[in-house]
Amino acid sequence: MEEISKNPFFIDLKKKFSTLYEKASGNQWLVCVPSKSSFTKSQINQEFAEMHVLKPSISFKDVFDTNTNPPKSIQIDGTTIKTREGFSKKRNISIITKEIFFNENFQPFNAVLIETPLVEPVEKEVKEKPQKELRQKPVVEKQRQQTQTNQKKKPKEKIQIVPEPEFNIYNTQEVISLSGEIITVSSIFPPHKTLEEISKFLTKFHENFQVFPKIKEKLKEFKQSYFFVKKYEEDAANRIEKLCEDTFSIFINVNPKFSVLANQKYNKIELLSIMKMYVLGTLNIYKKMRELYSEEDDNCYQQIKKEYQKNLLILISNLQLKFFQNIFQRKTPFEMMLVLDATIQKLTKLAYPGKESKSKLLSTDDLLPLLIYTITLSQPTQLYSRMIYCSSFNLTNISTSKFGFIDASFQTSVLTIHEGNACSKYEIEQRERREVERKEQIRLKQEKKKEEEKKERLSQIKRTNQSPRVIDLNKKQGEVKVGGFLSNLLSRDDFLK
Missing domain, CATH: 1.20.1050.80 (VPS9 domain)
Structure with a gap:
């Protein structure tokens, strides 16, 4: 199945039209992403991008307006987009899949992969042709459409019969659990439990789509009814954990692969962890904490x-x-x-x-x-x-x-x-360290000074070369172990000259 995050238009929307993308994600608008086989790179421009960024109508449910000037409106009916005001022709466009993304404030917004672009195809002028050729055209066109319809149906039948290799639940991998331990689980799980990876993982299973609305409604009800109070986070965490367990039960009841995984110890732990991350991300609890503890x-x-x-x-x-x-x-x-x-x-x-x-x-x-x-x-x-x-x-x-x-x-x-x-x-440790270093430097300076004094006294002995003079190197300079007249002579500065 095609991933929205790897779609050329979605990539260009984030990079080349980043202002529009930030506006859409920040306001939690709907982003329609045409299937990559339905358009060419040369078609992507500002108008094309604005046509596929839709804001909800303030008057009607499930009705959205494009970001163009003047805006055009569409209506979502189940898995079909119906064009409304502003479009020259009424068209029905199939929704292939839906994914949840998150903006900078951790708020979720929806992106849907659609069969063809919302931009209306440019009609070429029909030149006059012989009457015979005009009569044959509807028949040829009908045959061509029938061939395309048959070609589209065949791959769908194959996809339903042949399971995708990534859904093999018996291959294993090592992951980090919520408590920080390394556990061995099925390789079917995403290796990193980020909200983006979890969202992609849950949307890979077609069985899950039948319970997404029910889960979304339960989470919406909690957000509207529960009042967060400062320093009572434990109560909120307990209630959210109960919501996670309910979500876990809903998924394993409709998804046979999840049901098998839920009967294996570490796979059950990992599956429950994914449900917890999914619920936390959808509820956007951090926004509440930021308001309470500003x-x-x-x-x-x-x-x-x-x-x-x-x-x-x-x-x-x-x-x-x-x-x-x-x-x-x-x-x-x-x-x-x-x-x-x-x-x-x-x-x-x-x-x-x-x-x-x-x-x-x-x-x-x-x-x-x-x-x-x-x-x-x-x-x-x-x-x-x-x-x-x-x-x-x-x-x-x-x-x-x-x-x-x-x-x-x-x-x-x-x-x-x-x-x-x-x-x-x-700071205390740094001050103590600096004080120790300062004392050590003083000690080294004193030792160096003593060494220099000893060298100086020894050099004086060599210069004088006087045998009566007995020098005690442990005494200060000028002190000698002689007395009387000789002592007085040696103490004179001019005597040694």
Whole structure:
């Protein structure tokens, strides 16, 4: 089945017409993507792009207006698009498949793959032809259409009979579970649990399309009825987890492959994890957390700016910073955990260079100052709300796993920054280190001075070459072990000249 993300028009829309794409995704409009076999690259221009970006009508359900001037309208009836006002002819265009994408604010928007472009075909002028040829044309045209119809039907029958190789559920692969453990599951699952991959995975199975509306309705009902309250994230997480289990049950009841996977331990864990990511992404929980904790986000940012302006000694390389900054492009707690894990691995490598970093782990006391410092240098603006989202909506027990340690370290770091103690421990350690270095430098200078004094006294002995003079090198310069008249002579400056 053709993937929308690899369609030439969809790629050009994102790259060449990026302003239009950002406007469409930001407003959660509908994007119609013609099948790649139905158009040529030369047809893609501004007008073509605007014709396929549709905003919902404010007056009628399932009616959309194109982004052209003047706008044209279409109506979606099941799996068919019907052209309405603005089009010279009424046409019915089949919807092949539907995919969900996400904008920069993690809000979902729909894209549908359609059989032909919405742009009306340009009709060529019909030149006058002999009467005999005009009479034959309808018959020839009818035969040609019948041939095309038969050709279209044959591949569809083959696709239904021959299963696609990627649907073989018995091949295996290793993936990271929601708790951070490596588990072996069917290769049918996406290797990375990003929202885009999960959305593509679920739309690969035609059985799933019959339950998408039901699931969407349940999630919409939750969004409209549930009221999020600050510091009551645990209750919200429990309710969302129940929604995930319901979604899981709905899918396995209609999809025989999912039903088989649900009877195998690790495949069931992975399938349930995918449902959790799908539900979280559709509900867009982070948007709620950002609204609830905007004050805490602002406070963290002010504290970070204050610390950043102190021009602390930069020990963290750009590599660690880049790894951590990736957290602000991630859309689920699981993806954020992977970023934090990678950042901590890089910090460990910084502390234990070479092969030692693979076997050693940073203790909490060593890790926190480095992690706090890395966060401070990245200057995030929505730190606190992300910490709440990441910690509260894992939807799995991570307390005793590797992700549990990572989560606790991240929470402690953010709370330290929020309380105005960012980098305080790090600064103390730096001051102590500088004090030790200062004392060591003083000691080395003193030793060097003593060595120079000894050399000077020895050089004086060689110059004078006086046998009565017995020098004690442990005494200060000028002190000699002689007395009386000779002592007075030796003490005179002009005596040695």
